[in-house]
Amino acid sequence: MIKPDEALRIILEEVKIQPIKEVNLMDSLGYVLAEDVFSDINIPPFNNSAMDGFAVIASDTVGASNNFPCKLKVLGDLAAGNVSDIEIVSGSTLKIMTGAPVPQGADSVIKKEDTTLSGEEVSIYCEAKKGGNIRLAGEDIAEGERVFTISTPLRPQEIGLLASLGKSKVKIFKPPRVAILSTGDELVEIDKPLSPGKIRNSNTYSLTAQVILSGAKPIPLEIARDNMDSTRKLIQKGLEVSDILLTTGGVSMGDYDVVKDVLDDLDAELKFWKVAQKPGMPLAFWCFGEKIIFGLPGNPVSTMICFDEYVRPAISKMMGRKHIFRPEVDAVFEHDLKKKPGRTFFVRVKVRTENGKYYVSLTGPQGSGILKSMSLANGIAIIPAEKTLVKTGDEVNVHLIDLPEDH
Amino acid sequence: MIKPDEALRIILEEVKIQPIKEVNLMDSLGYVLAEDVFSDINIPPFNNSAMDGFAVIASDTVGASNNFPCKLKVLGDLAAGNVSDIEIVSGSTLKIMTGAPVPQGADSVIKKEDTTLSGEEVSIYCEAKKGGNIRLAGEDIAEGERVFTISTPLRPQEIGLLASLGKSKVKIFKPPRVAILSTGDELVEIDKPLSPGKIRNSNTYSLTAQVILSGAKPIPLEIARDNMDSTRKLIQKGLEVSDILLTTGGVSMGDYDVVKDVLDDLDAELKFWKVAQKPGMPLAFWCFGEKIIFGLPGNPVSTMICFDEYVRPAISKMMGRKHIFRPEVDAVFEHDLKKKPGRTFFVRVKVRTENGKYYVSLTGPQGSGILKSMSLANGIAIIPAEKTLVKTGDEVNVHLIDLPEDH
Numbered sequence: 001m002i003k004p005d006e007a008l009r010i011i012l013e014e015v016k017i018q019p020i021k022e023v024n025l026m027d028s029l030g031y032v033l034a035e036d037v038f039s040d041i042n043i044p045p046f047n048n049s050a051m052d053g054f055a056v057i058a059s060d061t062v063g064a065s066n067n068f069p070c071k072l073k074v075l076g077d078l079a080a081g082n083v084s085d086i087e088i089v090s091g092s093t094l095k096i097m098t099g100a101p102v103p104q105g106a107d108s109v110i111k112k113e114d115t116t117l118s119g120e121e122v123s124i125y126c127e128a129k130k131g132g133n134i135r136l137a138g139e140d141i142a143e144g145e146r147v148f149t150i151s152t153p154l155r156p157q158e159i160g161l162l163a164s165l166g167k168s169k170v171k172i173f174k175p176p177r178v179a180i181l182s183t184g185d186e187l188v189e190i191d192k193p194l195s196p197g198k199i200r201n202s203n204t205y206s207l208t209a210q211v212i213l214s215g216a217k218p219i220p221l222e223i224a225r226d227n228m229d230s231t232r233k234l235i236q237k238g239l240e241v242s243d244i245l246l247t248t249g250g251v252s253m254g255d256y257d258v259v260k261d262v263l264d265d266l267d268a269e270l271k272f273w274k275v276a277q278k279p280g281m282p283l284a285f286w287c288f289g290e291k292i293i294f295g296l297p298g299n300p301v302s303t304m305i306c307f308d309e310y311v312r313p314a315i316s317k318m319m320g321r322k323h324i325f326r327p328e329v330d331a332v333f334e335h336d337l338k339k340k341p342g343r344t345f346f347v348r349v350k351v352r353t354e355n356g357k358y359y360v361s362l363t364g365p366q367g368s369g370i371l372k373s374m375s376l377a378n379g380i381a382i383i384p385a386e387k388t389l390v391k392t393g394d395e396v397n398v399h400l401i402d403l404p405e406d407h
Numbered sequence: 408m409i410k411p412d413e414a415l416r417i418i419l420e421e422v423k424i425q426p427i428k429e430v431n432l433m434d435s436l437g438y439v440l441a442e443d444v445f446s447d448i449n450i451p452p453f454n455n456s457a458m459d460g461f462a463v464i465a466s467d468t469v470g471a472s473n474n475f476p477c478k479l480k481v482l483g484d485l486a487a488g489n490v491s492d493i494e495i496v497s498g499s500t501l502k503i504m505t506g507a508p509v510p511q512g513a514d515s516v517i518k519k520e521d522t523t524l525s526g527e528e529v530s531i532y533c534e535a536k537k538g539g540n541i542r543l544a545g546e547d548i549a550e551g552e553r554v555f556t557i558s559t560p561l562r563p564q565e566i567g568l569l570a571s572l573g574k575s576k577v578k579i580f581k582p583p584r585v586a587i588l589s590t591g592d593e594l595v596e597i598d599k600p601l602s603p604g605k606i607r608n609s610n611t612y613s614l615t616a617q618v619i620l621s622g623a624k625p626i627p628l629e630i631a632r633d634n635m636d637s638t639r640k641l642i643q644k645g646l647e648v649s650d651i652l653l654t655t656g657g658v659s660m661g662d663y664d665v666v667k668d669v670l671d672d673l674d675a676e677l678k679f680w681k682v683a684q685k686p687g688m689p690l691a692f693w694c695f696g697e698k699i700i701f702g703l704p705g706n707p708v709s710t711m712i713c714f715d716e717y718v719r720p721a722i723s724k725m726m727g728r729k730h731i732f733r734p735e736v737d738a739v740f741e742h743d744l745k746k747k748p749g750r751t752f753f754v755r756v757k758v759r760t761e762n763g764k765y766y767v768s769l770t771g772p773q774g775s776g777i778l779k780s781m782s783l784a785n786g787i788a789i790i791p792a793e794k795t796l797v798k799t800g801d802e803v804n805v806h807l808i809d810l811p812e813d814h
Contacts, residue, residue: 025597025612026612026615026616029616029619029620041601043606043778044606044776045601045605045606046603046604050774050776052659079592079633080591080592080593080604080633081591081592081593081594081604081605081633082592082604083603083604098659098705099591099593099606099705100593100604101603101604135774135776139772139774139776139777140774140776140777140778140779141779147779148782155616155620155782155808155809156613156614156616156617156620156711157613157711157778157781157782157784158782159612159613159615159616160609160610160612160613160616160707160711160778160781161609161778161779161781161782162612163597163607163608163609163611163612163613164597164606164607164609164707164778165607166597166598166601166607167597168597168598184487184488184506185486185487185488185489186487186488186489186506186507187488190432190570190571190573190574190575191573191575194448194452194573196453196490196508197453197487197488197489197490197507197508198452198488199450199451199452199506199571200570200571200572200573201570202567202568202570202571203567204570205432205433205566205567205569205570206563206564206566206567206570207563208433208566209433209436209562209563209566209567210563212436213436213562213563226486226487226488252459252505257459298505298506300567300571304563304564304567327810330763356737356763356764356765357763358763365546367457367542367546367547369451369457369542369546369547370546370547371450371547371564371567371568371571372547372548372554372568374564374567374568375555375562375564375565375568377564400810401562402562403734403807403810
């Protein structure tokens with residue numbers, strides 16, 4: 001039996017970053033860049049007006065005020081998207097719209113609200129500041145600048161910036177395909193009636209959802225039955241179509257736990273079996289050529305927690321992310337909790353904040369079949385193996401699944 | 408010019424919760440429930456073994472130890488998914504696998520590791536505790552229990568729990584369709600070359616990404632040109648296919664800002680125009696029958712911030728969410744910032760934590776065209792209208808766009 005840290009170290013050592021794939025810009029949302037991005041243009045591309053108003057030579061307007069407006073001849077009218085070949089000389093101006101290129105000769109823009117136009121003459125009621133209301137070419141991004149480095153997460157603001165650079169295609173790390181195989185003679189599909197001794201197959205659903213949120217591509221398989229033939233057939237199918245295979249159940253001490261036997265037969269390389277933790281003790285991990293296989297325990301809570309603590313970081317690493325773990329906080333524990341030494345406890349907690357401090361309370365009974373304890377949780381508190389008692393007021397480390405709602 | 412709070416109040420008063428739609432369980436991830444969910448079964452459905460081992464009568468094992476094992480006759484073998492009609496009587500036991508129903512007569516399970524099996528006899532080396540290693544029917548969820556209330560967000564754990572209840576279909580609030588219309592003669596598509604005076608259409612991309620992350624359905628339209636015909640045609644098309652229309656640009660003081668004129672012509676009801684804020688002052692909002700229209704300013708940063716502060720909460724309300732705003736924190740400002748009174752500033756900041764406190768620093772120049780300031784940001788600091796100076800060390804309110812990376 002190895003420790004959770006050691007299990008995670010072995011997994012992360014084995015997983016490799018995915019190959020690179022070019023996708024349409026809009027399809028890159030949520031992934032990270034697999035390339036450095038340089039700009040081949042200035043942004044904005046040219047000096048342009050930040051206001052609707054008049055392009056002027058600032059020195060023409062010295063002394064202008066409400067009582068003593070400066071009067072300039074309007075040479076024309078320039079809308080955004082157009083270019084003017086008119087040059088502004090002393091005594092003249094050009095009407096200009098937001099975003100239009102500043103014409104030659106002008107060095108500032110007076111906003112419309114500070115003027116009145118009468119025929120071909122405009123009265124200006126304030127002094128222009130040299131450079132005022134002009135956005136300079138390259139003030140956001142200069143030509144040749146490295147705008148993003150590899151591994152930058154692509155959020156709406158990065159998508160917008162890449163669009164303005166004209167990057168209609170971007171390179172990302174290909175999301176891994178994750179096959180999901182629930183095993184057990186007791187499982188029935190969720191839309192089928194329950195007969196005696198049977199339960200519904202919930203793990204395929206919770207895992208598929210977890211895979212989707214991790215950014216990878218889920219491939220749910222049909223249920224494998226507790227015999228070598230059914231399990232072998234579906235494990236082989238899963239390995240054919242995926243980069244990662246997740247199995248649930250079939251890795252305990254039971255006579256019908258055939259996942260291990262099938263993978264032995266297939267010469268998969270068992271990297272570890274059993275981790276000193278609760279829930280999730282029977283967790284197993286294999287390598288099979290370039291593919292990796294997680295043998296998740298069958299209990300609904302164990303499955304979800306093992307995914308979150310082990311599979312999710314592995315997927316994040318494969319996808320090129322820099323931050324592969326859940327955000328961590330120290331929080332005040334609001335119960336007394338006794339345990340035997342030897343195993344790390346992953347305890348489902350409700351996290352709340354008060355005066356900038358985090359507090360956590362248990363989400364009820366912590367049995368590894370009790371999915372309600374996961375549903376009420378927004379965090380996993382980590383109780384170290386050697387601890388035998390956590391007291392009300394003690395600080396514990398918490399992995400945040402979601403932001404606290406009162407945050 | 409109205410205040411940001413007032414603008415938000417008007418918007419939220421106008422938006423209605425979307426109609427209900429039934430979807431496959433797996434397609435409900437990320438939405439919220441549009442119904443209360445009750446369980447029509449116990450979970451687990453029957454008393455079952457939490458271990459691989461032997462189902463016994465606890466009183467049979469009194470005094471059992473390593474030196475003095477208790478010996479019981481093994482009547483059979485029960486795997487998960489099966490039911491046994493054997494009744495356990497004193498002196499007998501049934502071999503049982505995790506998840507299998509506890510047979511009649513037995514009141515506890517001894518785990519395999521504490522036994523040795525020899526032919527039809529098993530030696531048991533410890534005392535059983537009545538009820539030990541048995542998961543009771545209904546211990547997670549009782550038949551008839553209300554498991555979820557309306558508006559519960561559907562995360563992997565809720566999906567898993569709904570699967571175990573056999574809810575293959577669930578009711579959600581239909582995600583609104585959001586048409587996105589960028590306007591401007593200066594805009595070119597992102598895969599086209601830039602000619603003089605032109606810039607690329609980035610707003611359609613950043614907004615589409617923001618709409619996707621809000622959970623709604625984006626419908627990006629082609630670029631509208633700065634004339635009544637082109638703008639009217641595309642606004643009408645947008646209104647036909649959407650619940651919400653977003654326009655960018657065309658709502659300022661310029662001669663070519665035709666969005667307002669077109670919507671006047673169409674008899675859309677203008678609820679407000681201009682909000683005392685920076686960036687995003689020209690924001691406009693209309694109602695048009697059951698549909699709503701946001702006139703977002705054309706500057707890339709103004710567009711994104713107006714989406715985040717006004718459109719996103721409106722979408723969240725329409726989708727039935729209880730928590731419609733970004734998480735808020737108080738943070739220590741790490742600059743001196745001077746401003747004129749009168750407008751609320753939405754300042755792009757990088758949020759970090761240190762010793763449980765939040766700190767924010769500006770992401771560089773805050774011009775409303777400078778998209779880099781958004782890309783470096785994970786929060787928006789709100790500087791109240793009346794403030795003229797924020798000093799290093801002052802506390803400011805921050806809307807968190809993302810969790811701080813060091814969190």
